Amino acid sequence: MFQRFFKPKKLKKPVDLSQLITDMHSHLLPGIDDGSPDLEISVGLIREMSLLGYRKLITTPHISSDIYPNTPQVINKSFELLKNRLEKEGLNITIEAAAEYMLDDGFEKILNRNELITFGQKYILIELPYFQEPPNMLEIFFELQIKGYRIMLAHPERYLFWYNNIEKYSDLKNRGIYFQLNMNSLTGQFSREAKKMAEKLIDAGMIDFLGSDLHNYNYLQLLKNSLYEPYLAKLMMQGEIKNHLL
Template identity: 30%
Template sequence: MIDIHSHILPGLDDGARSVEEAVAMARNAWLDGITDMIVTPHTHDGIYHNSLAQIREAVEQLQQVLSSRGIPLTLHVGAEIHIHLELVENLQTALLATLCDQYKYVLLELPSYQLPRFTDKLIEELLKKGVTPIIAHPERLEVLCNQPQLLARWIAKGAVAQVTADSLTGKMGKSTKRVSEAMVKNRLVHLLASDAHHATHRRAELSAAFSVLTELLSKEEAALFHENAKAVLRGLPCRVKEPAQAPARKWWFW
């Protein structure tokens, strides 16, 4: 399995607090069947400002530690970038990291309650530059839970979205589980990731959530989540099916 969203790099954000915790997270991931992990520390969220150069160096250092401990987990450069006006420029000047350092995908973090007015324009600009936005954990963003038609519109333009493993398994609450299942069934999410932060909670595990996917979807549709993760790793297009149509008055969540 491939995990495209994790906070395993020690000391860079609110994820792993030490090298030892990062090692424990990596061991958890490997034992769960994860072979590759894209590291995605927060950046430009008003608290953390992790540059591409910092992330590259941190990945190299942690990979060496994992190799010395006999943990065969392969790390890849990435970042969870909070939406901001200069985002495209910061990518073009190599200040910020794209996933796998390929300038093909960017993991985009949106505010939970209110979107900036430039959101649509930014997503369109990224797509025009050949960079596919991956909307991180929409099931945990109130603005998209209340207005999933916004997410459907971005998907129609070429964006994709990532659901969190703990959301599907219910570890983030019944309401979040219900919304995430609805998003899966209505084809509003295309990738599954751990969004792992620690070794004891919000762990780097995907297998239980993939089991939930197989209960919600056909075998073919569930397999797309694996295939799309491989596509992100290789810088290839994800396979995306058209989102379900919304009811006339209200969407399906509530």
């Protein structure tokens, strides 16, 4: 009742992100999605992430059949360009490339071709359409798990068709789905509802991974702002975040 009327105060000191070690959700490969448009911006953003304490970045360009039909070949080409540039710059940070897959009509084709790009212990980052739950979502999740994939659901707090339906989230957790929270959601960047849902998922102890979802310098500033959010500190204190295992 108290929290309904009194917002928690911002932290006086920022949360230390160095304890995460790894970020597994970003759009830093130049020129292949709605993230960084060129090498200069990619290098600048990665330098900033290093200053925030990250030692490893797993960058995850969009793959969707209609807007960003990226392939492993396209991703690898952009990744090699970025990796070579980082080596020339002397940046002491590890970078890997995976993908953020939209669960759309083309996803099953990619799955059937065995072209999924994973990271860590066979994790795959999946996002859902924002307007409705895909009717075949649970079937595809089950098929992925049968094949040994670990499903990491990107920013579950942003799917407003599940807003306030904590039972849905509980069901997914019981099915072995990992939840990756966007830190920027705690600032209200995406919507007030996404911020509230993020806080509810933290209260319920359901978050497994923290991601930056870094696209550009505006996202970077909001990421820095999120470090003063009390719910981020609460999540870190729960001791359940698994970024360091990737």
